[in-house]
Amino acid sequence: MGRAVSEGWSDQPRPSKSVTNRWFDGTLFDVQLNHAQRELTVKIVYYGPGLSGKTTNLQMIHQRTQPDVRGRLLTVETHDDRTLFFDLLPVFFNTASGFKVKVKLFTVPGQVIHNATRRIVLQGADAVAFIADSRRSASPENNSYWKNLNENMRENGLDPAHVPIVIQFNKRDLPDTRSDAEIEEARKKGKEPVVGAIAIRGVGVLETLFAVLQSAYRSLDARAGLSKNIQLGEREFLTQVFQNIDTSGTELEKVFPPRVKAP
Amino acid sequence: MRQGESVLQRRISLVELLDGESFTEVVKGFVELYKVGIKVFDDKGGKLADIKVGNGDFCGYVFSFPEGRRRCTSTVGRVKDGPVALSHGARLPVLESTDAPKAKGVVTVPCFTGLRYIILPILWEGDTLGRVVFGPFFPEDLGDFPPPSLTEVSEGFDAANARKFVEKVRRAPESTIARVLLHFAQLLQTLLFAGQKMFLTSQLHIEATLEQNRELEERNKKLEEMNQKLKDLDRLKSAFLATVSHELRTPLTSIIGYSEMLAEGLAGPLNGEQVDYVRTIMDKGETLLKLISSILDISQIEAGKVRLTFEPMDPFELVNSSVSSLKPQSQKKGVTLEAKLPGRHFQSTGDRDRLRQVITNLLTNAVKFTPKGGTVRVLLTELTHQPDINAQGFRIIVEDSGVGIPADQFDKIFQSFYQVDSSSTREYGGAGIGLAIVKSFVEGHGGVVRVASEMNHGSRFTVILPAIPSAQTSVSITPPVTALQAPADDRF
Numbered sequence A: 001m002g003r004a005v006s007e008g009w010s011d012q013p014r015p016s017k018s019v020t021n022r023w024f025d026g027t028l029f030d031v032q033l034n035h036a037q038r039e040l041t042v043k044i045v046y047y048g049p050g051l052s053g054k055t056t057n058l059q060m061i062h063q064r065t066q067p068d069v070r071g072r073l074l075t076v077e078t079h080d081d082r083t084l085f086f087d088l089l090p091v092f093f094n095t096a097s098g099f100k101v102k103v104k105l106f107t108v109p110g111q112v113i114h115n116a117t118r119r120i121v122l123q124g125a126d127a128v129a130f131i132a133d134s135r136r137s138a139s140p141e142n143n144s145y146w147k148n149l150n151e152n153m154r155e156n157g158l159d160p161a162h163v164p165i166v167i168q169f170n171k172r173d174l175p176d177t178r179s180d181a182e183i184e185e186a187r188k189k190g191k192e193p194v195v196g197a198i199a200i201r202g203v204g205v206l207e208t209l210f211a212v213l214q215s216a217y218r219s220l221d222a223r224a225g226l227s228k229n230i231q232l233g234e235r236e237f238l239t240q241v242f243q244n245i246d247t248s249g250t251e252l253e254k255v256f257p258p259r260v261k262a263p
Numbered sequence B: 001m002r003q004g005e006s007v008l009q010r011r012i013s014l015v016e017l018l019d020g021e022s023f024t025e026v027v028k029g030f031v032e033l034y035k036v037g038i039k040v041f042d043d044k045g046g047k048l049a050d051i052k053v054g055n056g057d058f059c060g061y062v063f064s065f066p067e068g069r070r071r072c073t074s075t076v077g078r079v080k081d082g083p084v085a086l087s088h089g090a091r092l093p094v095l096e097s098t099d100a101p102k103a104k105g106v107v108t109v110p111c112f113t114g115l116r117y118i119i120l121p122i123l124w125e126g127d128t129l130g131r132v133v134f135g136p137f138f139p140e141d142l143g144d145f146p147p148p149s150l151t152e153v154s155e156g157f158d159a160a161n162a163r164k165f166v167e168k169v170r171r172a173p174e175s176t177i178a179r180v181l182l183h184f185a186q187l188l189q190t191l192l193f194a195g196q197k198m199f200l201t202s203q204l205h206i207e208a209t210l211e212q213n214r215e216l217e218e219r220n221k222k223l224e225e226m227n228q229k230l231k232d233l234d235r236l237k238s239a240f241l242a243t244v245s246h247e248l249r250t251p252l253t254s255i256i257g258y259s260e261m262l263a264e265g266l267a268g269p270l271n272g273e274q275v276d277y278v279r280t281i282m283d284k285g286e287t288l289l290k291l292i293s294s295i296l297d298i299s300q301i302e303a304g305k306v307r308l309t310f311e312p313m314d315p316f317e318l319v320n321s322s323v324s325s326l327k328p329q330s331q332k333k334g335v336t337l338e339a340k341l342p343g344r345h346f347q348s349t350g351d352r353d354r355l356r357q358v359i360t361n362l363l364t365n366a367v368k369f370t371p372k373g374g375t376v377r378v379l380l381t382e383l384t385h386q387p388d389i390n391a392q393g394f395r396i397i398v399e400d401s402g403v404g405i406p407a408d409q410f411d412k413i414f415q416s417f418y419q420v421d422s423s424s425t426r427e428y429g430g431a432g433i434g435l436a437i438v439k440s441f442v443e444g445h446g447g448v449v450r451v452a453s454e455m456n457h458g459s460r461f462t463v464i465l466p467a468i469p470s471a472q473t474s475v476s477i478t479p480p481v482t483a484l485q486a487p488a489d490d491r492f
């Protein structure tokens, strides 16, 4: 494509370049932090067995977020509402120091046959929300997808020590759901934060998002020094997101009072 | 490891989101409807669409003057590559109050001719992917035309001509043009969304297919490695068995030999009871020797060390000699042993010693599993075409009236050291390798072994052999693979 003769504009956009760096101990860190573009991309992946409620989580977040800070919810589904490739909800804001931050929320397809797609969508994740079905009968399924998550992380070169996971126990409205005590017990089995939820009613959805974004921030801050390098603190990061989300009726209401109700 | 970065991991350009041809069609339709030209550029100045309407004659006339050309080029450069910001001559557009909130980032750029352009940044997920340049149009609020900035380009500039040409340029209030542009912006967002969905899903479909292939290949490679490891292990096992059985056989022959000498009185006379004892030692020694020999056989077969040597032979003689060698054993047990041979004599090719062992093993088994008073028959067929091996050949059938074999065990009985149930080892003795030897020798000849059985009525083993085996001279048996399962690591 030809470029017409023009009087050079000094402030033309520069080409984008993803920054890959080596950490002082020699390990690679590939944070999507682009200093030339003054841009940070944070990738969150909702993982879990089929029909556990991953897409529902994104739909609820989409509903409650101000349209000017998010894109449309991109979903690719089969005729029976099963995710075929992924769902994507982008949320973006500018920091006080003028950095552009994009938070990309993805879901994976939960059906067993889509493992290759799950692995692709999981690439480069900064944090994972594992959506489990809390019914007791779903335990084997949850365990097998937990294993699958760990395998796919390994295949993608994601170090579990750097990529935090938050567990959501969804569908707590159904009979046969685990009791609070049982969930407490499950919490003690590992170090991951655990959130109970009824995603179709929006219960626990924002709390899960909060936990996973907070974990992602802390891990990125530890690796790429967000507060030092781009003057983005944890408080600002979370506030920039949640001040544009209708938190009414959730546990986050007191910390981030809703400015406007969702449309 | 993964195959490179997914499309989900990188920034997507405008060209990828907007399908070239159909996008141009949409823009064309829009331009025809509203009579204002539209140019679409990506963030590097690449042109995605350029549909002109009405201004050709006018701009052409201006362009025909050197100074007109210079100023025109500068304006075009400004709208195309200059910042979509309130600088370099751009100002806020004139808008209806209701449109103001929707017109984020929109700027107006006046042309020196008095015409105007409006520029709209293409915003997508917080990024500016490019711009839409709308115009030129003739603003209703423009006072005198042509303005001095136009007439001054040349001495010979003809204002009347310019007025005539500019008639064809769309004339409207700036706010109206801005509103049309905002419509276009809305349409563009829809196109971008649809384009993103199309692009990402088609790319991901390709990526997932590639990834699946890669996964399959990797799995195959692992299986092959595992298979190789098992083969190596198997060879080790065979070598071990060969050594051990050899080391056992040597002293055993001495035991038998010395016992024989004792029994024959070579070391002085023995009383009746002593002779009985020594004969028992000899008997058991012989049994043990046979067992060790067959272990040695199977280990050599498994190590791939057995070579069959094919030469002309007589199947009649083969059957007869095997039957006579089994006679004493069957008589002792009270089992009738019958042989039936065809009327016409024929010759064949094969490894005589190995085939004799095949028939002997089958007969030994038949006699072993047939109770006292029962019958074991061996039948040799005529030389005819054998569909099972698709060659000229013959069958040797060994039938018994014994306990029978359950149908689900038919495959397993041909594996080394296999007994239908472990109690049969105790009751009937033997190591369960006779049939494994039979199978490998017969297959080494290019033949097959079939088994049929009815519980408590008897079994029938059919050996189908070609009259002349194909060139294969060695055989090996692969042991069954046992799957290993890793213990589950439960989080839930």
Ligand SMILES: Nc1nc2c(ncn2[C@@H]2O[C@H](COP(=O)(O)OP(=O)(O)OP(=O)(O)O)[C@@H](O)[C@H]2O)c(=O)[nH]1
Pocket (backbone or CB within 6 Å): A049, A050, A051, A052, A053, A054, A055, A056, A057, A081, A082, A083, A084, A107, A108, A109, A110, A111, A170, A171, A172, A173, A174, A197, A198, A199, A200, A201
């Ligand atoms: N009862 C109940 N149903 C729920 C809840 N959350 C989701 N569902 C329902 O569960 C079904 C599956 O939800 P999705 O969000 O599509 O599940 P998914 O995890 O995206 O499934 P895949 O795309 O196949 O992996 C839908 O019918 C939801 O309405 C919940 O908290 N309680």
Ligand SMILES: [Mg+2]
Pocket (backbone or CB within 6 Å): A054, A055, A056, A081, A082, A083, A107, A108, A109, A110
């Ligand atoms: Mg889904």
